[in-house]
Amino acid sequence: MAVGPEEALRDPRRRVVGARETLKRVLAGDAQRVWVAKDADPAVVAEVIAAATSRQIPLHYVDTMAELGQWCGIQVKAACAAETVKPRR
Numbered sequence: 841m842a843v844g845p846e847e848a849l850r851d852p853r854r855r856v857v858g859a860r861e862t863l864k865r866v867l868a869g870d871a872q873r874v875w876v877a878k879d880a881d882p883a884v885v886a887e888v889i890a891a892a893t894s895r896q897i898p899l900h901y902v903d904t905m906a907e908l909g910q911w912c913g914i915q916v917k918a919a920c921a922a923e924t925v926k927p928r929r
Contacts, residue, residue: 848873848923849911855923857912859884862922866891871922873898877905880919888920 849855856865865871866888874892876885878901892899902908905917912921 849921850913855912855921857914857918857921859888859919862920863888863891865922865924866895866897870924871897872925873923874920875900875902875908876920877902877908879904884919
C-alpha cells in the first residue's frame, strides 16, 4: 500500500531533509522518492535533481519550501527531502 507524501515524510527515521542530506542519500542509493520545492533556488537543488533523475528515483515537486517543511514536520522551510529505503537510527 503506497503512502502519500505527507505520511512518507513525517517519520524522521524514514526521511532526510535538505539538499546536502538528500543528495547524500540519493548518491548512496538509499533514497526511495525525492521531493523538491518549486520555489527553491535552482543552484541549490540542481545536483539533487540531476542525481535523482540519473538514478531513476521518482522526483516530485511541491509548490513551496514552506509546504515541504510542513510535510516534513519541521518549523523551517525545506528545499528538498527524500523518503529513505532504510530507517535511520
